[in-house]
Amino acid sequence: MxxxxxxxxxxxxxxxxxxxxxxxxxxxxxxxxxxxxxxxxxxxxxxxxxxxxxxxxxxxxxxxxxxxxxxxxxxxxxxxxxxxxxxxxxxxxxxxxxxxxxxxxxxxxxxxxxxxxxxxxxxxxxxxxxxxxxxxxxxxxxxxxxxxxxxxxxxxxxxxxxxxxxxxxxxxxxxxxxxxxxxxxxxxxxxxxxxxxxxxxxxxxxxxxxxxxxxxxxxxxxxxxxxxxxxxxVGNPPMNLLPVEAMTVEGAIRLKAEGLSIEGLPVSQAAAKAIGEGGALMLGIRPEHLAIASGGEVNTISGSLFANENMGPESLVTLERQDAARFTARIFTDDEIRLDQRVTFTFNVSHVHLFGPDGARLPLDGE
Amino acid sequence: MGDYFSRYFTRIGFSVLASIIGALFALPLIWFLFAPFNARAELGLAIPDPFTLSNFVTVFNNAFAIRGLWNSLLHSVGGVILVGIGATLAAYALSRSNLPGKRAVTYTLLLFSSVVSGSAAMVPIFLIINSMGLIDTHFAVILVFAGGLLPTAMFILRDFIDGIPRSYEESAMVAGASPVQSFFDVALPVIRPGVVVIVVWSFVNIWGSFLIPFILLRSSDKMPAAVAIYSFYSEAGTPIVTLLAAYALLYSLPVIGLYLFVSWRFGFRFFGGIKA
CATH class of the missing domain: 3.40.50.300 (P-loop containing nucleotide triphosphate hydrolases)
Incomplete structure (x- = not known):
C-alpha cells in the first residue's frame, strides 16, 4: 500500500x-x-x-x-x-x-x-x-x-x-x-x-x-x-436552496424572502462582509432537517402543496412557492401524512446554511 | 374473414414468387454440379448419363492447368499473409495511436486503393515491376496484390478495431503487460474475427484475379488458374464445355473449402454478450 x-x-x-x-x-x-x-x-x-x-x-x-x-x-x-x-x-x-x-x-x-x-x-x-x-x-x-x-x-x-x-x-x-x-x-x-x-x-x-x-x-x-x-x-434529495435578501440589524443577520420567517442569525466576519457587498445570499436547508409545522413556530417556510410521496419509512413532501421554487422535506414516519393545500415547514436555525453570491459557504459563528 | 383470406393469399403469392427467383438462381449452380460429370455436357442443363469422371481425367492430364491451381494457391497464400499481417498491425496503430492526421492517412489510403490501383494503374505498375527486375516472378504478383488490397483491408479492419473498447488493452497494461504483450494476449484474439474476414476476402480476391498475373508473368509454368483456364478454349476461342466445367469445379473447391474451414474453426461471429 x-x-x-x-x-x-x-x-x-x-x-x-x-x-x-x-x-x-x-x-x-x-x-x-x-x-x-x-x-x-x-x-x-x-x-x-x-x-x-x-x-x-x-x-x-x-x-x-x-x-x-x-x-x-x-x-x-x-x-x-x-x-x-x-x-x-x-x-x-x-x-x-x-x-x-x-x-x-x-x-x-x-x-x-x-x-x-x-x-x-x-x-x-x-x-x-x-x-x-x-x-x-x-x-x-x-x-x-x-x-x-x-x-x-x-x-x-x-x-x-x-x-x-x-x-x-x-x-x-x-x-x-x-x-x-x-x-x-x-x-x-x-x-x-x-x-x-x-x-x-x-x-x-x-x-x-x-x-x-x-x-x-x-x-x-x-x-x-x-x-x-x-x-x-451531496444528499438525496439535494439541499433546498433559496435566494434571500440579508441585512444586519442590531447585531444579527436578518433574512428576507417570500413565505420565509426566520429568527436573527449570529453575525460572522464572512457573513458581514458578504452582506456589506450587497446582501443577496443563498439560504440552504437539507430536506431531512425540515418538519411539518404545527403552528406557533418562529422559523418557518410556507407554500402550496406540490407533491406528497410516501416511500414507506419516510415521506417526501414538496411545496411550491410563488416564484416556482420548490422546497422538499423528508419526514421520517411511516404514517400517512394528511396535508392541506397550504403547507408550512419548520426548522432549527442550527441546520441553516448560508452561501455568498459566489456560491461559497459563509461560516456562521461557532464554526 | 375476408381479411384472413387476403393475408393467406398474399403469403402464398409471396412464396411462389420467392420460389421462382430461387429456382432462377439455383439453375446455374445445378449445371455447375452436373456438367463436370457429363461427358457430353453442353450449355443446357442435363442430368449426366452416364455419370463419368472422364472430364476430370483429361483435366488432370493437362499439366499447365494443374500447375495453374498450384500457382494460384502460391499467390493467394503469399498475398494473404502479407495483407493479413500488414493490415492488422497498421489498422491497430491507426485505431489506437494518437498520431496527428491519422484520419487523413486512412482516407487517402482508401482513395488510392479504389481509384489508383486496378486496371488503370496497370501500365505504371508494369513499369515499376520491370525496373525492379521482378517481371516473371511470383514475388512481383504477390507484392502487387498485397499493395492493392492492403488499403481497403486496413480501412475495414480499422473500423472493426475502433468498435472494440480500449479498456481491454488498458486493463492488461495496468495488470503488468507490456504493449506488445497486451496486443498479442488480449487485442489480437478479440480482433481475430475481423482478421479472418480480411483473410477470406483477400484470398478470394487474389484467387479469382486474372489481369495482374497475366501481365506480370511470362512463363506459362507460373500462370495461375485464372489464366490457365483459357487452355480449355479451342483455337477458335470457343470453350470446350466439358473440360471447362470440370476445371471450374476444381478451381472453386479451395474457396469453398476455405469458407467451411473458417466457419468451423473460427466462425464468422464475434465473442458476444459483454455489455459495454
Missing part, C-alpha cells in the same frame, strides 16, 4: 481542459472517492494515476516515487473498469490469473491463487465459464478478483458499480466497504453517485469543471458543504 500525491496536475485535450491545476494528497490506506458530474475530470484524474493518460503539466507520485512518465505496467497498481474489460476469449480462471501470467507465474500456481480469490468473492464455481456466460454481478466480481489477485500499491475503481442494477449495486457496495475494512487498501474510487461516495470513502474529493471544490471526510462534506455546488450534489 502506498500514498498518492497530485502536484499541480493539469490535463488538456486539445482546447478542452479536463483537469485544472489539481493538487491532492491521498494517504496510505485511505479510500478516496472522486465525486462529480460527468465531464468534471474525475475519470481523467484516475486514468492519470493509472498511467493511461499523461498529465500536460504537474507531477504524480505513488508511494513517494515520481511516476508521472511511467508506463502503467511499472506502477504496481490494480484497476477495476466500468465495463469490467473481461477478456472474452479467456475463461474466468484465465481472466483472473492474467496479471500473474504476465508476471511469469507457473500455470498451477496462478490458477491456485485465482481460485483462492474467486472463492472469497463467491465465484469459485464459475472458473470454467466464459465471461459471456455469467451475469453482470458475477462479471463485476470477476473484474474485482482480477484486481485483487496480485499485490498492489493502489487500487483504482472507475465507476465499478454503475452497470449493476440497484439491488446488486447495494450488495456490491457493502462488499467493497467490508473489503476496505479488511485489507486497509489505498483506493481511489471514481463515482457520480453521492450515496456510493458517502458509504465508501474515508475522504471525498468533490470535483467540478476540472477542479477540486472540496476535499474532506464524508460527514464534513455533508455538514459543511463548501459551495452551493457541493450542497446540491
Amino acid at each position: 502506498a500514498s498518492v500525491v497530485f502536484n499541480n496536475v493539469t490535463k488538456t485535450f486539445g482546447e478542452f481542459t479536463a483537469v485544472k491545476d489539481v493538487s491532492l494528497e491521498i494517504g496510505d490506506g485511505e479510500f478516496v472517492c472522486l465525486l462529480g458530474p460527468s465531464g468534471c475530470g474525475k475519470t481523467t484524474s484516475l486514468r492519470m494515476i493509472a498511467g493511461l493518460e499523461t498529465p500536460t503539466s504537474g507531477r504524480i507520485e505513488i508511494g513517494g516515487v515520481d511516476v508521472t512518465m511511467k508506463h502503467p505496467k511499472d506502477r504496481q497498481i490494480s484497476m477495476v473498469f466500468q465495463d469490467y474489460a473481461l477478456y472474452p476469449h479467456m475463461n474466468l480462471a484465465d481472466n483472473i490469473a492474467y496479471p500473474l501470467k504476465v508476471r511469469g507465474e507457473a500455470e498451477a500456481k496462478r490458477h491456485g491463487r485465482a481460485r483462492e480469490v474467486a472463492d472469497i468473492l463467491k465465484i469459485g464455481h464459475l472458473l470454467d465459464r466464459m465471461p459471456s456466460q455469467i451475469s453482470g454481478g458475477q462479471q463485476q466480481r470477476t473484474s474485482l478478483a482480477r484486481a485483487l489477485v496480485y499485490p498492489s500499491q493502489v487500487y483504482l475503481f472507475d465507476e465499478p458499480l454503475s452497470n449493476l442494477d440497484a439491488k446488486l449495486r447495494l450488495e456490491a457496495r457493502g462488499f467493497l466497504n467490508h473489503l476496505q475494512r479488511d485489507m486497509g487498501m489505498t483506493a481511489v474510487y471514481v463515482t457520480h453517485d453521492q450515496a456510493e461516495a458517502m458509504a465508501l470513502a474515508t475522504r471525498i474529493a468533490v470535483m467540478d469543471e476540472g477542479r477540486i471544490v472540496q476535499y474532506a471526510p464524508p460527514i464534513e462534506i455533508y455538514r459543511r458543504p463548501a459551495t452551493t455546488f457541493v450542497a446540491n450534489f
